[in-house]
Amino acid sequence: MSIHNAAQQLRQAIRSGQHKGNTSGLAGGHVQCNLMILPEDWAMEFMGFCHQNPKPCPLIAMSEPGSPLLPALGSDLDVRTDVPSYRVFENGEQVAAVDNLMDHWRDDLVVFAIGCSFSFEEALLAAGLEIRNIAEGKNVPMYQTDIACAGSGRLHGNMVVSMRPFAAADAIRAIQISSRFPSVHGAPVHLGNPQLIGIDDIALPDYGDAVTVGQDELPLFWGCGVTPQSIVQSSRPPFCISHGPGDMLVTDLLNSQLAVL
Template identity: 50%
Template sequence: MPTPVTFSAPNDSYGIPVVEQANALRHQIRKGDFNLPTSGFAPGLVQGNIVILSKTWADDFLLFCQKNPVACPLLHVSLPGEPLMTPLGDDIDIRSDIPEYKIFRHGEFSQSMNDITSIWQNDFVTFVLGCSFSFEDALTKAGLTMRNIEEQVNVSMYKTTIPAHPSSHFHGNLVVSMRPFKPVDAIRAVQITTRLPKSHGAPIHLGDPSLIGIDDITKPDFGDSVTINSDEIPVFWACGVTPQLAIENAKPEIAITHAPGKMLVTDIANDHISLM
């Protein structure tokens, strides 16, 4: 499990500690003043996908994560009924600090909410999983440009035909996120993200999207379409939206996830999880 950041946190170009920016962003989210995708915010800090399930389903989902560590890299698992994510940062309340939640009932999407305090249960277990937005920071530091950040849109995400390893009830195919790069930059991206297993690690596919079941690269299943130039290839990483498909198949009475692209911003430094 990650531990709270106890060393000097990174500063932005104006010298403001990024942890302070993260805390301020979470308070904006909590007040309902921010509901955008979180890519590019609080650079240098880990962002996380979330899955919230009742204790009855938690052990089986934990097994699903352990069998699929690339798609579901575990950062934190809470105690039942515990809403504060203290190991991940100061004053993080999982009931209110995500820009948008998706509620599933018996595997069917039910509604979106900006605060789940009203439906919180004392047996809820929260899973926080590593996110590709964390490795975007490492790629940016290496001089690579992410098209979704450049065009100020949500990252492109696609359902694939690559099966995840099933647990007793959770099963389904992988979801991937895509970023286009020139071939030389794609090689560099592979090298950098290989060192970040808690942020999905290396890409699982490069090039022809039809080989992993994507028929039309211009029509993502989640997020937004981005420009792919003629001298670029699409690069695909395993994505933390994968559990949403597994939830649809497992059909628990209730499950809560983040909306794609709208993550939990933590106080943990990206450099810290690269060593985990």
């Protein structure tokens, strides 16, 4: 499978139900995105939220109201069918988990595609660093923190982070590499003691799977695109849709296009 059609073929496999589950490590070379889908009357506030909080919510693209298409990210891409799982929220509470949005789509919805750390994982792997969740065949662990995001209109709440452990020397290299990718979360927001950002037990992630953390390793925490789901629960918009954690929208955009030299 060539790099030019790997993303399209993966989307087709997701659309047909042949692929289910997280997309970490798949369609190498391609940008993966988190999704947040909101009614038009909340869209400007969410765009402002992304601009105010670029670490957890680096905005890659947004749709026209009512359109499930993001042509800049893939000519055949349809956000209603091309993500392995979705979560539907009403008034801040999850009311459904579905594998397509055909029964939930509305003509006032605006799609936001947010950069995902799976994109910089590829650069870390290329540098010879081990990504623990990939090595263990798991979804990346994600945690609710007490780090407050900057508010935007009615939107407020705390940041969610993803975690990857490294030995000290490798942690320095991981920070250097990920800082070159600000549009997919950039450098970590914290390293070391998880309790300093409100995480009581690193073995009990709020989303994703726990991974092994060695006694000689530092946990590194990156801003995570699941943050909007935390914001939804705090701000309680009447209706919205997100991706399932770890189940991303895989685009035709290349990771190399996002790197800052």
